[in-house]
Amino acid sequence: MEKLLKIAAEAVDQAEVFYFDDTSDTVSFNDAKLDKANTSMSAGLALRVIKNGKMGLAHTRNLLDPKALLKQAIQSAENGTEVNFRLPLTKDVPEVTMYDAEIEKVNKNDLIAEGRRIIDYISAKTDGQIDLGFDYSIAHSGIMNSAGTSLSAKSSEFSIFAMMIFPGTGSGLFKFNLGKKFTQIDRAELDNLIELYILSKQQVVPDTAKMPVILAPTALHALLSRFFTAASPINMHNKVSPLCGRLGEQIVSDKFSLWQDPFDTEMISATSFDSEGTPTKKFAYIDKGIFTAFPTDLNYAEKLGIAPTGNGFRGSVEALPAAQAFNYSINAGSKSLKEMISGIEKGILAHSLMGAHSGNVLNGDYSVGVATGFYIENGVIKGRVKDCMISGNAYDTLSHIVDIENKLHNMGSSKLPSIMFDGVSVAGK
Amino acid sequence: MIETLKRLSNKIDADYFDIRYETKQVERVVMNKNEIRSCGSNTGDGFVLRVLKNGGFATVTFTKPEQAELAIKRAMENAAVLAANSDSPRKISPAPKVIATVKARLIEDPRQISLPEKVSLVKHYSNLLINQPQIANADVYYYDVFRNKFFYNSEGSEINEELVTLKLGAGVISQDGALTQTVRLAFGGSNGYQKVRNREAEALEIAKIAADLLKAEPIEAGTYNMILNPGIAGVFTHEAFGHFSEADIVRDLPAIGEKMQLGAKMGSDILNIIDDATMADQLGYYKYDDEGVAVRRVNLMTNGVLTGRLHDRFTAAEMNEPISGHAIAEDFKYGPIVRMGNIFIQPGTHSFEELLAAMEDGLYICEAMGGQTSGENFTFGANYGYVVKGGKIKGMIRDINILGNLYKTLSSVKMIGNDFVLDESGGCGKGQTNIRSCLGGPHVYFKDLTVGGR
Numbered sequence: 001m002e003k004l005l006k007i008a009a010e011a012v013d014q015a016e017v018f019y020f021d022d023t024s025d026t027v028s029f030n031d032a033k034l035d036k037a038n039t040s041m042s043a044g045l046a047l048r049v050i051k052n053g054k055m056g057l058a059h060t061r062n063l064l065d066p067k068a069l070l071k072q073a074i075q076s077a078e079n080g081t082e083v084n085f086r087l088p089l090t091k092d093v094p095e096v097t098m099y100d101a102e103i104e105k106v107n108k109n110d111l112i113a114e115g116r117r118i119i120d121y122i123s124a125k126t127d128g129q130i131d132l133g134f135d136y137s138i139a140h141s142g143i144m145n146s147a148g149t150s151l152s153a154k155s156s157e158f159s160i161f162a163m164m165i166f167p168g169t170g171s172g173l174f175k176f177n178l179g180k181k182f183t184q185i186d187r188a189e190l191d192n193l194i195e196l197y198i199l200s201k202q203q204v205v206p207d208t209a210k211m212p213v214i215l216a217p218t219a220l221h222a223l224l225s226r227f228f229t230a231a232s233p234i235n236m237h238n239k240v241s242p243l244c245g246r247l248g249e250q251i252v253s254d255k256f257s258l259w260q261d262p263f264d265t266e267m268i269s270a271t272s273f274d275s276e277g278t279p280t281k282k283f284a285y286i287d288k289g290i291f292t293a294f295p296t297d298l299n300y301a302e303k304l305g306i307a308p309t310g311n312g313f314r315g316s317v318e319a320l321p322a323a324q325a326f327n328y329s330i331n332a333g334s335k336s337l338k339e340m341i342s343g344i345e346k347g348i349l350a351h352s353l354m355g356a357h358s359g360n361v362l363n364g365d366y367s368v369g370v371a372t373g374f375y376i377e378n379g380v381i382k383g384r385v386k387d388c389m390i391s392g393n394a395y396d397t398l399s400h401i402v403d404i405e406n407k408l409h410n411m412g413s414s415k416l417p418s419i420m421f422d423g424v425s426v427a428g429k
Numbered sequence: 430m431i432e433t434l435k436r437l438s439n440k441i442d443a444d445y446f447d448i449r450y451e452t453k454q455v456e457r458v459v460m461n462k463n464e465i466r467s468c469g470s471n472t473g474d475g476f477v478l479r480v481l482k483n484g485g486f487a488t489v490t491f492t493k494p495e496q497a498e499l500a501i502k503r504a505m506e507n508a509a510v511l512a513a514n515s516d517s518p519r520k521i522s523p524a525p526k527v528i529a530t531v532k533a534r535l536i537e538d539p540r541q542i543s544l545p546e547k548v549s550l551v552k553h554y555s556n557l558l559i560n561q562p563q564i565a566n567a568d569v570y571y572y573d574v575f576r577n578k579f580f581y582n583s584e585g586s587e588i589n590e591e592l593v594t595l596k597l598g599a600g601v602i603s604q605d606g607a608l609t610q611t612v613r614l615a616f617g618g619s620n621g622y623q624k625v626r627n628r629e630a631e632a633l634e635i636a637k638i639a640a641d642l643l644k645a646e647p648i649e650a651g652t653y654n655m656i657l658n659p660g661i662a663g664v665f666t667h668e669a670f671g672h673f674s675e676a677d678i679v680r681d682l683p684a685i686g687e688k689m690q691l692g693a694k695m696g697s698d699i700l701n702i703i704d705d706a707t708m709a710d711q712l713g714y715y716k717y718d719d720e721g722v723a724v725r726r727v728n729l730m731t732n733g734v735l736t737g738r739l740h741d742r743f744t745a746a747e748m749n750e751p752i753s754g755h756a757i758a759e760d761f762k763y764g765p766i767v768r769m770g771n772i773f774i775q776p777g778t779h780s781f782e783e784l785l786a787a788m789e790d791g792l793y794i795c796e797a798m799g800g801q802t803s804g805e806n807f808t809f810g811a812n813y814g815y816v817v818k819g820g821k822i823k824g825m826i827r828d829i830n831i832l833g834n835l836y837k838t839l840s841s842v843k844m845i846g847n848d849f850v851l852d853e854s855g856g857c858g859k860g861q862t863n864i865r866s867c868l869g870g871p872h873v874y875f876k877d878l879t880v881g882g883r
Contacts, residue, residue, distance in 0.1 A: 061475055075469065239565070354832075355830055
């Protein structure tokens with residue numbers, strides 16, 4: 001890799017090498033029966049070059065021929081995008097520990113035994129199908145560039161996924177737990193889920209009306225993805241975002257804040273540098289309802305004439321870095337989920353949604369099916385909702401926050417509470 | 430390459446194994462508001478090894494040939510853990526041994542067209558779209574993907590199949606003040622570069638729809654009778670029914686499996702649904718799946734009765750049904766899963782005008798904007814639509830998302846059109862992305878579908 005960077009730096013104006021190597025394993029149960037045990041070993045390398053003010057990218061799985069890869073990158077640059085940014089020289093970033101050597105001790109026989117314990121615990125209290133899975137992985141990645149940056153990171157990840165499916169259906173409730181080493185599923189949260197499951201045996205088709213809706217952390221992405229699409233630096237630069245020119249303005253309720261904290265190592269994406277080698281930082285996207293910042297990568301930060309925020313990430317070696325929010329959290333409120341439910345005369349608690357990616361996302365509009373949700377009447381869950389959709393505009397909905405849960409749930413790359421909104425349009429019978 | 434696979438796998442002591450190596454060459458041009466965002470050609474490669482021993486079945490993927498020995502070791506360990514702990518040993522259905530080489534059937538080979546020529550084509554469409562009234566932006570992209578697959582299994586099958594897929598797509602954004610509307614465009618297929626040439630008139634039509642949508646009314650929530658155009662009828666077929674014809678989904682959700690028995694009456698008498706990847710020149714064409722099984726046409730629903738299912742060799746053995754050749758992987762990073770190839774409702778006898786007259790009042794909705802299945806429920810979005818009054822098409826509507834239920838919606842098909850269009854877009858995301866997932870059908874009239882809205 002050093003050799004590749006060296007020959008590239010001689011042939012072009014700026015060069016950058018990004019690489020990763022990871023091994024991941026999975027064990028899963030389907031309908032309480034052991035189902036799969038698989039392994040994936042994957043590696044890759046991307047070379048980005050800037051020559052005569054144009055950017056090119058080439059990538060490979062096996063670095064057999066560095067010269068051929070460089071040739072591909074240069075060809076890509078010849079037809080490529082015009083850019084004016086400089087690759088950064090980044091040194092002495094804070095240490096963010098994302099690896100726990102305990103991960104090396106995880107073995108599939110132990111996980112199968114643990115899986116059976118969890119399944120027995122759930123099945124003693126419920127009657128539906130139980131699916132369960134464990135994933136664990138170790139990853140190395142790094143970035144080097146012609147400005148002299150050389151950064152690398154090692155990380156470990158362990159996750160448990162448990163799902164209870166309502167009898168006779170395919171939908172249900174799920175719990176997801178994450179850590180850097182073998183972690184037990186949170187029994188208190190599992191108990192809450194089992195309680196919800198038991199309460200939701202009846203099926204209810206709600207009326208078509210406006211009513212209060214609580215979105216669980218697993219359903220909030222329907223709103224957040226619309227904000228992040230509008231807050232993408234590409235849409236800001238192209239002036240097609242509804243958030244254009246609105247920095248510093250109130251865009252949602254003052255009860256709502258959205259912060260990014262790259263140094264919170266309880267979330268899986270914690271890092272002190274992004275995949276372009278820019279140092280990351282803690283900042284608010286929305287502070288008490290005011291739109292305060294949007295994520296940027298090097299290229300779009302330069303185009304917009306602002307400092308990069310350290311949000312340039314690659315979805316894979318095939319992709320150019322693009323701005324992406326990570327390790328973000330919403331502020332906790334003051335009420336428990338139970339207190340919020342008890343304050344609702346007629347409303348819905350949505351646990352998971354369908355079709356959240358479709359519709360006019362950029363404009364903030366959403367119209368989604370409730371995959372798993374509960375109908376609340378006089379402060380009590382009456383059953384699970386059937387054939388029901390909720391719709392609105394994300395900014396409008398986020399302006400009608402009644403309460404935010406007093407607890408944040410770790411969703412992996414985010415920590416989110418349940419949020420109760422007023423006057424959400426529900427389509428039912 | 431097959432010889433290499435034989436050599437790498439000669440030490441495997443299993444009841445069954447297969448090993449697949451493929452190279453995947455992607456050439457891509459991405460433009461964002463008349464500016465090239467990325468462009469270039471890249472090749473990736475890797476191996477997928479699957480072993481079955483004593484009823485334990487495990488998959489290991491790896492990218493470096495020197496990892497082969499370790500991969501075999503891990504696969505055997507995983508299979509042994511499963512065999513020791515599982516109460517339902519896996520079985521594999523018999524399949525014919527195949528020795529074959531299948532070249533891509535191309536009218537105009539995109540691999541023979543230079544990158545600068547592809548760049549100028551993307552620029553051409555981008556310029557065309559962006560200069561239309563009220564169009565604020567057009568993100569135009571092009572890709573072609575060349576998968577060269579080599580498959581070898583312990584039964585002696587040796588297959589090399591090429592798949593070349595290409596697409597020119599765009600998100601066309603219209604704007605009026607703070608209101609924006611997005612309409613998607615996709616031209617492409619599996620039979621060559623001619624698919625993306627000379628499509629200007631259709632591109633202009635998309636730009637006009639995006640501009641018109643700025644004046645369209647958001648739909649009101651409720652239940653409507655509606656006619657789906659072929660694009661969205663195809664997505665309906667895929668989401669509402671197709672996924673439940675995939676044997677792995679049925680297997681993983683036993684409660685749904687109990688209801689999805691072959692012979693069960695699930696739809697209207699007039700409803701026939703077919704998956705046929707063998708049809709020439711459509712996006713989903715292939716000869717052998719990623720288990721080396723020749724794909725065949727499957728009549729999934731006949732006169733409303735469930736008559737077939739899509740299988741891999743393991744689900745077919747478990748359900749004691751015939752293999753169908755539907756085990757498909759995205760690329761070298763994945764083991765195959767059961768996928769639709771080319772699913773559609775068989776055309777009926779009625780003209781579009783007859784459907785409109787029969788419906789009288791309702792909605793005419795067009796082109797899909799994503800769909801999703803969760804359990805027996807599904808949603809799908811429409812790009813745009815129109816109010817229909819007294820059998821006549823009236824004002825345009827937007828923000829249409831439809832919700833349905835597997836057990837109910839298939840019975841609400843009232844009338845089927847006599848036209849037939851297959852989609853050129855692809856991109857089903859069931860864990861892996863299948864860029865060749867093809868769908869389509871005729872115009873179809875449904876009674877009482879639920880729509881979300883204000």
